Amino acid sequence: MKNWEEQRKGGKTSFVGIYTFGLFIMFYMGFLAFGLFSGWAFLKASWLIIMGISALVGAIVAANWLWITQQKKFSAIVRRELAGSEVPE
Numbered sequence: 900m901k902n903w904e905e906q907r908k909g910g911k912t913s914f915v916g917i918y919t920f921g922l923f924i925m926f927y928m929g930f931l932a933f934g935l936f937s938g939w940a941f942l943k944a945s946w947l948i949i950m951g952i953s954a955l956v957g958a959i960v961a962a963n964w965l966w967i968t969q970q971k972k973f974s975a976i977v978r979r980e981l982a983g984s985e986v987p988e
Contacts, residue, residue, distance in 0.1 A: 922958035
């Protein structure tokens with residue numbers, strides 16, 4: 900919970916930007932490895948560009964999804980903790 904509190908202090912834009920960069924590298928390397936090992940995208944610049952665009956779009960979507968799911972988990976924990984801290988009269 901503390902880790903998420905620290906990460907969300909920078910805001911959604913910062914979080915999505917950092918995670919998009921990391922996920923883009925992961926996705927692009929994965930697409931590139933698949934293309935190289937399958938033999939269909941090795942020397943074609945057009946495929947490299949298509950894989951790059953696909954990796955970028957996928958990374959942006961995944962980073963936004965991560966923000967939303969982490970925020971939902973955080974909100975659920977906070978609600979649960981606040982509900983559990985109420986003292987019955």
